[in-house]
Amino acid sequence: MGTTAYERVLSVAVAALHERDPEQLWPLLAADLPGLCGGDALIYKLEDWNESEGTLGLSPGATAEFTSLGDEDMGVLRAGYPLAGHYASTPDRAPVTAGRVAGRSWPRSRTARLLDELLDVDHVLGIPLPQSTTPITGCMVYRSGRDFTDDELRLAEQLQPLLAAVEQQRQLLRRLNTPSEEAADLALTPRETTVLLLLGDALTAQSIGRRLGISERTVHKHIANIYRKLGTHDRVSAVLHAQRLGLLPTAVGARP
Structure with a gap:
């Protein structure tokens, strides 16, 4: 090319x-x-x-x-x-x-x-x-x-x-909810939003990378940004907080 x-x-x-x-x-x-x-x-x-x-x-x-x-x-x-x-x-x-x-x-x-x-x-x-x-x-x-x-x-x-x-x-x-005003203020990028959704599906960083065609290191960078913007420190609290904000579906435990 x-x-x-x-x-x-x-x-x-x-x-x-x-x-x-x-x-x-x-x-x-x-x-x-x-x-x-x-x-x-x-x-x-x-x-x-x-x-x-x-x-x-x-x-x-x-x-x-x-x-x-x-x-x-x-x-x-x-x-x-x-x-x-x-x-x-x-x-x-x-x-x-x-x-x-x-x-x-x-x-x-x-x-x-x-x-x-x-x-x-x-x-x-x-x-x-x-x-x-x-x-x-x-x-x-x-x-x-x-x-x-x-x-x-x-x-x-x-x-x-x-x-x-x-x-x-x-x-x-397409699986995501329309974010509330509070969720929109977090300014998650579209890529961070999709990584957050896959976190809610209980995928590992390695699996998320395979799904999105990016490296595991890049996934961890997105996760770090998600935690920072949500004010959380781990996967469970990030997903629960995103649910409370209406950003993620409440039934995110099941994989697609």
Whole structure:
């Protein structure tokens, strides 16, 4: 990854980890990911989705075009030919293009023709979340002209941990209560808040690090900041105080 690309990825990662609204995390990524991968537009698919329903989002440049589609055409795009079938049939989660999966049949497919008419794009790059199972979650990046290069596929693979971390952050932030005014005054960062939630799940610092994709040392730094801001000195008192403030759900003892 070149210095410029690395700096752009780092900038996106920092912005994502400072976003407090979980529903803004993927729109934030969708605005920058296509350019990082050499693409023009992007669709992301989260949680349960199929041809007719489920969480699906678009990059800003594609929103108007996609939202104007009829149900039948939208179902074609939601189906994710041929990438959804490819990832459902293999445990391999390496990024790959539609052209490499479907070969000569890709340009003749209904999906390719629709994308050409809609966005004037010819190629699709699939970037699944590393641990996703059926239905496969992640994103598809679109571009016109030549297909994605080997270097761009390698860059997409380097981006996968970032996508996984952002999705983990989104899921954790969605579990949190809306903080009271007193809790908001504590000024916990979004990352400290997710670490606090996992403390309430009785995870060790090592397990929290694995869950969030950060080092155990970094986790301990977050925990120290949490204790300082809450005015506590141990895990139990921190979790109980956070519950009293309405920051954590009262039934945080069970793991998700």
